[in-house]
Amino acid sequence: MTSVIEPSGTATNPVTAPHSPAGRRLVGVTALMTMLFVLTGCLQLNAQMSVRKDDTVSGRILVAGDQPAQTAALERLSTPSGLEQKVRITAYSADGFTGREIYFTQLTFAEVDALSLAIEVEGARPYTLGFRRSGDTVSFTGSVDLSGIPADRAESATTRVDLTFPNRIGETNGTLGGGNSVSWTPAPGSITRMQASSSYPDPATRGFAVWMIVGIGAALLVSIGTILAARTSRARSDRLVR
Known part of the structure; x- marks a missing residue:
């Protein structure tokens, strides 16, 4: 979401017009310089996530920066459409860092993807977070991109990701x-x-198994009832014959 501001009232050189190759290169270089300026600052990136047995995820994500451009970008963070009842975004400010705390409750794996894509700082996504199920195994893959922050700023950078599963x-x-x-x-x-x-067991399979047990139980009850009814009917018939 990097924006390039051009001075007003300045004549446009046809050689460097925005739609010319030179103009596009100039815009690209300006955007890159803006991005490098932003990333010379420092970010606080912290996430705590907990996966439940029903394949939903709850937790908190913090994204904060110590530069005005970062702060302005983070102020524009908004809840992805359709997640307004599950996601809450609040302002954060501490130790010279300003940004946003994102609290989320019982997101599906697909909704975690949507939330991850919505977290953006000046055109860059510091987080990628994803969960996938294959049979009884749930896998988490993700990344934290701090490549634009100088390594010598390690002391002022606070980054940690914590994840808890319902099983080992x-x-x-x-x-x-x-x-x-x-x-x-x-x-x-x-x-x-x-x-x-x-x-851990797939909740969809577990639900199917429960319904199978209920269905089998119901079928057995019906069978038992039919057998008892048949015996009662035969007993009555025998008494009438006698």
């Missing part, structure tokens, strides 16, 4: 904090890839 974590490249939790601490000057997986 099978595979991960993060730091295990217990059987069900894992964390990552991304460093400035790099892109940190995150992955973790856990296995």
Whole structure:
């Protein structure tokens, strides 16, 4: 969402008009310089997410910067359409950083994707977050992009991602904090890839199994009732014959 501001009242040189190749290069260079200026600042990126057995995710995401351009960009963050009842965005300001805290409750995996895409700072997405299910295994993949922040600003950068699953974590490249939790601490000057997986029953399959049990139970009751009714009918017939 980088914007390029041109001075008003200045004659346009046809050689560098916006639609000419030179003009497009100039706009691209200006946008790149603007992005580099923004990223010389520092970001606070923190996320805590908890996955439930019903395949929904709740938690909090913090995105804050120490530069005016970052602050202005973060003020424009808005809740993705359709998630107004599940997502709440509040202002954040502490220790020289200003931004937004995003609280979310019981998002589906697809809704987590939508929320991740909505978090943008001057055209860049610091987070990618995604959950996928395959059979009984749920996998998390994501990244935190701090490649535009100088590595020598590590002391002022605070970045951490915490994730909790409803069952033990099978595979991960993060730091295990217990059987069900894992964390990552991304460093400035790099892109940190995150992955973790856990296995627990598919709630859709579990629901189907419950209905199967209920259906079988109902069928047995009907069968038992039919057998009892038939025996009662035969007993009555025998008494009448006698």
